[in-house]
Amino acid sequence: MNSTAIDSRIFRNLFGTEDARQIFSDTAYVSQMIAVEAALARAEAKAGVVPKEAAVAITEGCKTDKIDFDKLATDTDIVGYPVFPLVEQMNKMIPQEHAKYIHWGATTQDIMDCASMYQMKEALQLVRRQLLEVIRVLEILVQNHRDTPMAGRTHLQHALPVTFGYKAAVYLSGFQRHYERLQEIEQRCLLVQFGGAAGTLASLGSDTTGLEVRRLLAEELGLKDPSITWHVARDHVAEIVSFLGLVGGSLGKIALDIIIMSSNELGEVSEPFVPHRGASSTMPQKRNPISSEVILAASKLLRANAGLAMDAMVSDFERASGPWHLEWVCIPESFIYCCGALHQTAFALGGLVVNADAMKENLASSRGLILAEAVMMGLAPTLGRQPAHDVVYRACHDSIDTSRPLIDSLLSDKAVVDNISKGELMKLCDPLNYMGCCRRMADQVLQWKASVAGGWNGTGLDGQTNGVH
Numbered sequence: 001m002n003s004t005a006i007d008s009r010i011f012r013n014l015f016g017t018e019d020a021r022q023i024f025s026d027t028a029y030v031s032q033m034i035a036v037e038a039a040l041a042r043a044e045a046k047a048g049v050v051p052k053e054a055a056v057a058i059t060e061g062c063k064t065d066k067i068d069f070d071k072l073a074t075d076t077d078i079v080g081y082p083v084f085p086l087v088e089q090m091n092k093m094i095p096q097e098h099a100k101y102i103h104w105g106a107t108t109q110d111i112m113d114c115a116s117m118y119q120m121k122e123a124l125q126l127v128r129r130q131l132l133e134v135i136r137v138l139e140i141l142v143q144n145h146r147d148t149p150m151a152g153r154t155h156l157q158h159a160l161p162v163t164f165g166y167k168a169a170v171y172l173s174g175f176q177r178h179y180e181r182l183q184e185i186e187q188r189c190l191l192v193q194f195g196g197a198a199g200t201l202a203s204l205g206s207d208t209t210g211l212e213v214r215r216l217l218a219e220e221l222g223l224k225d226p227s228i229t230w231h232v233a234r235d236h237v238a239e240i241v242s243f244l245g246l247v248g249g250s251l252g253k254i255a256l257d258i259i260i261m262s263s264n265e266l267g268e269v270s271e272p273f274v275p276h277r278g279a280s281s282t283m284p285q286k287r288n289p290i291s292s293e294v295i296l297a298a299s300k301l302l303r304a305n306a307g308l309a310m311d312a313m314v315s316d317f318e319r320a321s322g323p324w325h326l327e328w329v330c331i332p333e334s335f336i337y338c339c340g341a342l343h344q345t346a347f348a349l350g351g352l353v354v355n356a357d358a359m360k361e362n363l364a365s366s367r368g369l370i371l372a373e374a375v376m377m378g379l380a381p382t383l384g385r386q387p388a389h390d391v392v393y394r395a396c397h398d399s400i401d402t403s404r405p406l407i408d409s410l411l412s413d414k415a416v417v418d419n420i421s422k423g424e425l426m427k428l429c430d431p432l433n434y435m436g437c438c439r440r441m442a443d444q445v446l447q448w449k450a451s452v453a454g455g456w457n458g459t460g461l462d463g464q465t466n467g468v469h
Helices: 018-023 026-046 052-061 069-079 083-091 108-144 164-188 209-221 235-261 290-311 325-350 356-364 369-383 385-402 406-411 422-428 438-446
Strands: 149-154 157-163
Touching: 018 108, 018 325, 026 052, 026 069, 026 083, 026 108, 026 209, 069 083, 083 108, 108 164, 108 209, 108 235, 108 325, 108 438, 149 164, 149 356, 157 164, 157 369, 157 438, 164 235, 164 438, 235 290, 235 325, 290 325, 369 385, 369 406, 369 422, 385 406, 406 422
Parallel strands: none
Antiparallel strands: 149 157
């Protein structure tokens, strides 16, 4: 029996993806720890700390497929950490004259942190590809619906006319910023860890040997060499998990909009049709926005995990007495939830059914009240802003009380007809004439791919097309 949604055979593909789960599987994690131990041996051999023959033996002889995972799990329960029992098993894989150099000068957290960093590096590359996929489908929505009018809503009420392309461009702009954040994170946060028992590298002497080994280890693992040990300075880890929470927040906003817009009362969009997806066991007519519901749940889980990562920052002295353990939970969970939500979003947006007729009908449903500001601004140059506001406010109440179009209420008011022609008033009451700069802003958002992503046109940075599944 599985205890979490991301591991469950029933729910795991709603909340995650197989690619993300593989990165954070037990096998992958142990493989990364072995790789770190081997990389450390190679770095130390280059620095003259251990024999080169030992580094070769450790690299070639210590393999994940030789690990007894049941014993590793049992021993980890006893020790509290997996590195000591892992090293014990590695010691038996190669001759003792070489095995004695495994884990030379390192501490448990060095190995676990480096393995975790390497996992996060790989997982961020997966997030990068999925971000580009969501960006691609949003670009298509912006392009296709740049001029599709609809009601803009504030406090769930009609505010001003917008276009659906503008709404999609607002979504898109957030993901463009997420992509830029990801680029910065990859440069700033993926740090190698090697400090020894208290972070001082004293086990390798008081000269610069320890620093040289750390630099070489960073090269071996493709990570950044920090200026100082970070065992108890976990800000960059929290930044990565918080970044995933930010992505989740943007995904949740889209999901909530889709959920509301797909309600029967609005009917402006619906998720892609797949037979029986979103079906009810009792109500045959139902077509629930399942992807959006899962995305919304994942966004909340991601924000909760960001809080855990920040809690893990509060560490005591030179080695934490517990908070670090929070990362063992929130890092893999966050990446899997984020990748799952990105996948669901690419699916939902990639096949989103946009009902432009419903948008037009809803836009007209308030009988012109959505253009109240336009009329006010049209009257303001003659009447003054506040008197114009009062006149239009009075006409709006008349329109609501009598259920007649706003323009009829306006034309029955002497203060209006004395200061503006009927033709001009009709122009002011046409929503297509009061879109502001929303189309131009949508166009500006679409320019991002050329200026930031190097001319990206529907393909990832590796040149591979990112399809929606």
